[in-house]
Amino acid sequence: MTEIVNVQGLQKSFGKFRALSDVSFTVNTGEVVGFIGPNGAGKSTTIRILLGIINREAGDAEIFGKDTWKDSLEIHKRISYVPGDVTLWGNLTGGEIIDLFLKLHGGGDKQKRDSLIKRFELDPKKKAKGYSKGNRQKVGLIAALSVNSDLYIFDEPTSGLDPLMESVFQEEVEKIKESGKAILLSSHILSEVERLADKVVIVRQGEIVEAGTLDELRHLTRSTVTIEAEGDVAEMASVNGVFNFKQKDNQATFSANNQYLNDILMEASKLGVKKFESAPPTLEDLFMRHYEG
Amino acid sequence: MKEKFAQWDTLFVLYLKRDWKKIIVWILGIGLFSAAFVPAFEEIAKGQGLLGMYETLQNPAMISMVGPTPVETASDYTLGAMYAHEMLLFCGLFAMIIAALHVVSHTRKEEDLGLSELVRSFQIGRQANSFAAIVETIFINVLLAFFIGGVMMSFGADTISAEGSFLFGASVGFAGIIGAGIALVMAQIMPTSSAATGSALGIIGLLYIVRAGTDVSNVDLSMFNPLGWAYLTYPFTENNWTLLFFAFIFGLIMVVIAFALEGSRDMGAGYLPEREGRRYAKKSLLSVRGLFIKINKGVMISWLIAFILMGVAYGSIYGDMQTFLESSEVMKQMFSSSGVSIEESFTSTIMMVMIGLVSILPIAIVNKLFTQEDRSLLSQIYATKVTRTQLFWTSIGLAVFAGLVGILLAAGSLGGTAISAMGDSSTMDTLDFLVAGYNFLPSVLFFIGLAALALGWSPKLGKVVYLYLGYSFVINYFGGILDLPEWFSKTAIQSWIPRMPMENFDTPIFITITVISIALMAIGYLGYSRRDMIEGT
Ligand SMILES: Nc1ncnc2c1ncn2[C@@H]1O[C@H](COP(=O)(O)OP(=O)(O)OP(=O)(O)O)[C@@H](O)[C@H]1O
Ligand SMILES: [Mg+2]
Numbered sequence: 024m025t026e027i028v029n030v031q032g033l034q035k036s037f038g039k040f041r042a043l044s045d046v047s048f049t050v051n052t053g054e055v056v057g058f059i060g061p062n063g064a065g066k067s068t069t070i071r072i073l074l075g076i077i078n079r080e081a082g083d084a085e086i087f088g089k090d091t092w093k094d095s096l097e098i099h100k101r102i103s104y105v106p107g108d109v110t111l112w113g114n115l116t117g118g119e120i121i122d123l124f125l126k127l128h129g130g131g132d133k134q135k136r137d138s139l140i141k142r143f144e145l146d147p148k149k150k151a152k153g154y155s156k157g158n159r160q161k162v163g164l165i166a167a168l169s170v171n172s173d174l175y176i177f178d179e180p181t182s183g184l185d186p187l188m189e190s191v192f193q194e195e196v197e198k199i200k201e202s203g204k205a206i207l208l209s210s211h212i213l214s215e216v217e218r219l220a221d222k223v224v225i226v227r228q229g230e231i232v233e234a235g236t237l238d239e240l241r242h243l244t245r246s247t248v249t250i251e252a253e254g255d256v257a258e259m260a261s262v263n264g265v266f267n268f269k270q271k272d273n274q275a276t277f278s279a280n281n282q283y284l285n286d287i288l289m290e291a292s293k294l295g296v297k298k299f300e301s302a303p304p305t306l307e308d309l310f311m312r313h314y315e316g
Numbered sequence: 317m318k319e320k321f322a323q324w325d326t327l328f329v330l331y332l333k334r335d336w337k338k339i340i341v342w343i344l345g346i347g348l349f350s351a352a353f354v355p356a357f358e359e360i361a362k363g364q365g366l367l368g369m370y371e372t373l374q375n376p377a378m379i380s381m382v383g384p385t386p387v388e389t390a391s392d393y394t395l396g397a398m399y400a401h402e403m404l405l406f407c408g409l410f411a412m413i414i415a416a417l418h419v420v421s422h423t424r425k426e427e428d429l430g431l432s433e434l435v436r437s438f439q440i441g442r443q444a445n446s447f448a449a450i451v452e453t454i455f456i457n458v459l460l461a462f463f464i465g466g467v468m469m470s471f472g473a474d475t476i477s478a479e480g481s482f483l484f485g486a487s488v489g490f491a492g493i494i495g496a497g498i499a500l501v502m503a504q505i506m507p508t509s510s511a512a513t514g515s516a517l518g519i520i521g522l523l524y525i526v527r528a529g530t531d532v533s534n535v536d537l538s539m540f541n542p543l544g545w546a547y548l549t550y551p552f553t554e555n556n557w558t559l560l561f562f563a564f565i566f567g568l569i570m571v572v573i574a575f576a577l578e579g580s581r582d583m584g585a586g587y588l589p590e591r592e593g594r595r596y597a598k599k600s601l602l603s604v605r606g607l608f609i610k611i612n613k614g615v616m617i618s619w620l621i622a623f624i625l626m627g628v629a630y631g632s633i634y635g636d637m638q639t640f641l642e643s644s645e646v647m648k649q650m651f652s653s654s655g656v657s658i659e660e661s662f663t664s665t666i667m668m669v670m671i672g673l674v675s676i677l678p679i680a681i682v683n684k685l686f687t688q689e690d691r692s693l694l695s696q697i698y699a700t701k702v703t704r705t706q707l708f709w710t711s712i713g714l715a716v717f718a719g720l721v722g723i724l725l726a727a728g729s730l731g732g733t734a735i736s737a738m739g740d741s742s743t744m745d746t747l748d749f750l751v752a753g754y755n756f757l758p759s760v761l762f763f764i765g766l767a768a769l770a771l772g773w774s775p776k777l778g779k780v781v782y783l784y785l786g787y788s789f790v791i792n793y794f795g796g797i798l799d800l801p802e803w804f805s806k807t808a809i810q811s812w813i814p815r816m817p818m819e820n821f822d823t824p825i826f827i828t829i830t831v832i833s834i835a836l837m838a839i840g841y842l843g844y845s846r847r848d849m850i851e852g853t
Contacts, residue, residue, distance in 0.1 A: 076698050077848035096703055104699035110692045112611060113508065116593030119601060126602040127700040147595050152507075163696060176699070 024051045027174050027205035028073065032082035035068055035229075042068045043229040046082070050174070050205045050222075055196065057220030058209040059310060065229040066209045067107070070178050073207075074104060086174060100129065103172040107179030107209075109163035111151035117162045118147030124166035136169040142191050156183035168195050175199060175206045181215065193219060213306045225310065233309075240309055245278035247302045248287070254294035262290045274298075278308075320579070322441035327448035331422065335452070342414060343460050350407040350488050351467035351481075354399065358473055360799075361395045369398055376633055377662040380528035381669065381793065382406065384535050386550050396475035396552025404487060405547040406793070409524060411460065411488045412495030412543075415453050416516040419496045422449035424503035424512045443578055446500065450571055453496040461489030480552035483560075490563040491546035495520060497570025498542075504577035514615065518622060521673075525629040532633045542566050604702055604710045611688070612681050616718055619677040623726040626673065630666050631733025634659055638741060656818050657743050659734070663752055664815035667727065671756035672789050672810065674722035675763040678715035679781050682767035685711040686775040692851045708844045712768055712837055719760040727753025744817065752816040758829035759810045765836025772843025775850065 028050035035043040043065045050056045058066055071077045072084050075095030084091040086098045111120055121140075125131025140147055143161045151159065160183050167175065175196075181189045189212070196219055200206060210216050216223065223240060225233040233240060245266065250256060256275040260268040264283025269276050279287050279301070291299060332339070360369060370393040372378060373385065383405040387393045423446050441447075464485030469478050499516040506512040523543040530537035538544040545563035549556045600606050637658050641648050651658050685707060688694050694707070731749025735742050763785060770777040788808030795805050805811045812829065814822050 071849075071851075074699050076695065076851070078846075096701060099699055100701050102699060104696060106692065106695045108692065109696070112607075112693060114614075115597075115601075115610065116595070118595040119593065119597035122597035123602055123607060124696060124700065126597075127604070127697060127702050129701055148592050150593050166696065 024053065026051055027054075027087060028056075028207060029085045029088075030069070030073070030083070033069060033072060033079055033084060034081040035065075035072065035077070035079055041229060043072075043079075045230050046226060047231060048224045048234055050207050052173075052205050053200065053203045054222060055200050055206040055208055055220045057216035057223040058207055058226065059211070059213070059216060059223065059306075060226035060232075064226045066226060067178055069226070070104075070176055070207070070209065073176060074102075075099075101173040102176060103128070103167035103170055103174075104176045105160075105163045105167045105178065105180045107182050109159045111154070111159055111162060113152030114150060116148055116150055117145055117154065117158070120151060120162055121147065121166045121169070125169060128166075128170045131170045133169075136165060139165045139168055139195075142195075143188060157185060157188065160184055161188065164192060168199075173204055175204060177207070178209045179211060180208070181210070181212060189215065213310060217306045223306070237306065241281075241303050245280050245308070246284070246304060247276065247308070248279045249274070249276045249298070249300045249302075250291055250296060251275075251298040252291065252294035252296050256294065258294065259287070259290060262287055320441045320443045321447050322444060324441065324444035324447045324451070327440065327444055328451055331448055331452045332455075338418075339456055339459075342418075342456060343463055346407065346411050346414065346488070347460055347463040347467060349410065350403060350484070351464045353403065354468060354471040354473050354476060357395060357399050357402075361398065366390070366393050366395070366398060369393070373401060375661070376532045376637055376658075377665040379531050380630060380633055380666070383527070383547055384531050384538075386554050392553075394475040394552065395473060396477065396480055399476065400480070400484060400551045400553070404484060404549075404551065405543075407488045408491030408543070408546040409520070411457065411492035412498075412520050412546075413517065415457065415492040415495040416499035416520065417513065418456075419449055419453055419499040420503050420509055420513045420516060422452070423500065424506070425509040428509045443575055446503075446575065446578055450496060450500055450574075454493055457489040457492035457496070460492065461485040464488055475552060477552060479555055483549055483555055483557060484551040486557075486560055487546045487549045487551065490560050490567070491543070493567040494542050494546065494563055494570075497567045497574070500574040501570050501577065504574050504581060511614065514618060518618060521622060522625065525626050529629045529632055533636050604706050605714070608681075608684075608710055608714055612684060612714065612718075615680055615684075616677065619680075619718075620722060620725055623670070623674060623722050624729045626670060627726045627729030627731075628733045630670070631730045632737055634662070634734040635737030635739075637662065637738075659738065659743060660817045663730075663734075663744070663749065664818040666730065667749075667752045668756065668792055668810050668815060669789075670726045670730065671723060671753060671759065672785065672792065674719065674726050675760045675785055676782070677722055678719040678760060678764045679767045679785065681715040681718055682711055682764060682771055683778040683781070686771055686778050689775070689849055689851065694849075695851060698849065704845050705841070708768075708771070708841050711771075712764065715764045715767070716761070719757070719764065723753045723757060723760065724750070748817055751821075755816045755821060755826070756810065756813055758826055758833065759813060761830055761833035762809045762836070765833035765840070768837040768840030769843075770840070772840035772845075772847070 026049055028048075030049070031047045033043050033046040034041075046065065046069055048056065058069070060066055068077070072079050073086060073091050075091050075098070078092050087101065089098055091098060111117075115123075118140075121136060125136065143165060145158060145161045145165065151162070154162070160180070164180060167177075181192050184192065193215060196206060196208070200219070206219075208216065208219060217237065220237065222236050223234070224231060250259065251274045253273070256273055257270055259265060259275055259277065260270075262283075263286055264280035265287060266278045266280070284301075367390045370387070370390040373382065382402050385393070385397060385401040387397050426445070461482070462485060465478075465482035466485075468476055468481035468484060495516075498519055499512070502516040502519070503509070503512045506515055520543075523541055527538045527541045527543055530541065535548075538548060542563070545559045545566065549559050601610055641651065641658055651661070727749045728746065731744070731746040734749070735744070735746065763781060766784065767778060767781045770781060788810055791800065791805055791808035792810055794800065795808075795811065809829070812825055814820060814825070
């Protein structure tokens with residue numbers, strides 16, 4: 024497993040506004056890293072630095088061990104990128120634009136292109152001006168997925184796609200991942216990240232607030248517990264490690280700090296449990312904590 | 317009917333609130349430009365000034381630029397007559413262009429940006445937006461007319477009467493309304509806002525050039541030109557108010573046509589059909605150069621056609637020149653004593669004007685690179701093996717190419733038409749015209765250099781290059797009429813270059829300006845290769 028992307032202590036300001044104050048993470052081969060955070064957190068800014076579109080003020084950003092600003096050309100030969108809002112030249116057709124991107128990238132696979140056009144159900148003969156948001160996005164995706172790269176960078180790639188197309192995209196990403204390529208995926212669709220990502224990096228106000236595998240992150244947080252008992256479930260409210268307690272008749276739902284799970288079970292067993300369900304936190308739960316906090 | 321325009325008044329008030337700064341600059345800018353030169357003209361008029369100016373402006377080159385005067389003898393040429401003669405056409409044209417740009421930016425452009433979709437989702441009529449925009453533009457032009465009239469009158473100069481002042485103002489105002497009408501129609505027909513802007517400006521330019529031809533050959537024909545209904549009102553002399561009635565009717569018809577067209581089209585669509593395109597790209601598209609050519613093709617072809625038309629229009633005047641010379645004893649003396657033929661003198665002036673216009677296209681091509689950057693069109697391309705060096709120099713190369721071809725077509729069509737119009741009496745051959753045209757090549761390169769500099773260091777200033785071009789144009793335009801101080805006229809780049817064939821070619825100047833221009837491009841490149849790309853922020 025080699026390191027493909029390595030970002031350390033990245034900083035960037037726009038005028039007085041500090042968009043990134045400390046961003047560090049890595050992406051390895053065969054790994055999908057989910058890059059998530061609230062609007063304006065600095066995800067796209069980080070990605071633009073990785074692509075050499077803008078320059079950082081401090082910190083290191085390397086891809087394939089090369090500097091993203093100075094050696095961008097070398098890097099670009101081996102990466103693919105899809106922005107969250109693909110804009111196209113209105114007077115060219117989708118097919119022409121895809122061909123152009125493949126050519127400018129080099130190393131495009133014509134057969135792959137044709138099969139992707141079919142899978143994404145794109146009409147390549149239409150002028151881009153007439154494409155809907157989702158169809159524009161497809162043009163960007165097809166162009167990026169038809170070339171053979173070692174690193175794929177996606178910034179909200181599925182915004183505007185319908186659920187069917189979204190799952191086509193996810194299948195394609197899984198294929199890429201299996202062939203050992205690295206993927207950086209920024210997205211607001213948490214189910215997508217949950218399905219695809221091995222590692223999650225959460226950024227907020229230009230800083231990394233959490234990073235690790237999903238399992239690791241889950242461990243640090245709370246599970247959602249639903250309990251039904253013969254005794255008075257209200258007693259559970261005062262147990263250590265119980266939060267957000269809600270009761271309805273003799274049924275209660277609360278979040279439980281994973282560290283205190285044992286204590287909670289002991290207490291509950293005194294009440295004559297009829298039902299005890301514990302759901303691991305979804306990425307959404309995890310995420311909400313950071314969004315709100 | 318009512319439903320279609322529902323709430324237009326709300327939008328109108330909103331526009332006034334949103335645009336008030338622009339409106340003030342607009343009215344002050346055009347208003348003062350139109351009205352405030354009265355004291356300067358009083359200076360010119362002193363002594364033999366009026367007489368001299370009358371003769372100067374009888375020159376066909378001058379008529380083709382500033383228009384005719386109804387005054388038939390130099391002794392009747394008053395201050396007012398001169399002011400209207402020299403200023404009205406130009407001010408009207410100016411008002412027209414600004415109004416056309418404003419109308420497109422408030423109608424078609426908002427549609428393309430998706431703003432009208434949001435507006436229309438409220439309880440607002442389908443055509444309320446266009447109606448509010450046109451009413452606003454008319455309102456501004458009415459204010460402008462009164463402002464000009466008031467300011468001109470306030471100087472209390474002899475022969476600048478109240479009636480003439482307000483007619484002058486009204487003529488400028490109506491020119492604006494005509495421009496707005498043309499733009500509103502184009503906004504419906506064309507498939508995009510930039511095509512609408514381009515075609516509206518193209519039509520205005522064409523009207524201007526056509527009238528140059530008819531003014532010299534037969535002024536009555538200029539009366540059929542919408543532009544004529546504004547600049548042929550002859551304030552301070554004939555005070556021909558009735559022409560404004562035609563202007564009013566024309567504006568009204570344009571607006572009615574535009575609303576009929578808008579009523580039956582879909583939002584975001586135009587009337588020109590969209591053809592089905594290619595499934596795969598042609599080989600010629602598959603490079604940065606191929607892409608840039610494709611993107612700029614529309615603009616390039618329309619401008620190049622405009623250059624040819626311009627050359628033909630000015631070229632056709634040459635046939636009338638000798639006849640013209642026969643009719644004026646003073647002119648005849650003037651030319652025979654200077655040793656320069658009237659054709660050569662005309663060529664020198666017109667060539668400078670034409671090559672000034674040719675510079676617009678290369679500037680547009682360089683600025684286009686930033687427009688694309690700003691609209692995030694290039695984001696996916698940055699992530700390929702395409703370098704900034706390629707993007708920058710391909711744009712510059714294309715701009716230089718467009719400049720070379722533009723000069724060839726403008727000078728060539730001028731020469732070709734002129735020679736055939738002059739017949740046997742021709743004193744110049746095509747090569748003379750081409751040499752006179754390429755003599756100005758350094759000025760075109762200089763504008764490309766300025767645009768490149770802006771692109772590299774402060775891309776938002778790219779538009780300012782047009783301003784400087786407009787400024788140099790005005791300096792050159794008035795340089796022939798007013799006696800500007802040397803240093804002042806030298807602020808326009810073209811003033812450094814000798815006017816061929818009247819003057820001799822100056823090798824050091826040619827080389828110096830070329831080298832400076834290339835240096836500007838190189839400095840621009842340094843900035844471009846270093847700066848952050850800007851994407852829609
Ligand atoms: N070129 C720029 N000039 C000024 N401010 C900028 C620029 N680019 C980004 N910003 C600001 O930097 C912050 C981070 O923006 P960024 O686009 O990276 O957010 P993001 O995490 O991608 O958000 P989203 O989820 O909405 O896409 C925002 O507050 C944005 O307004
Ligand atoms: Mg973003």
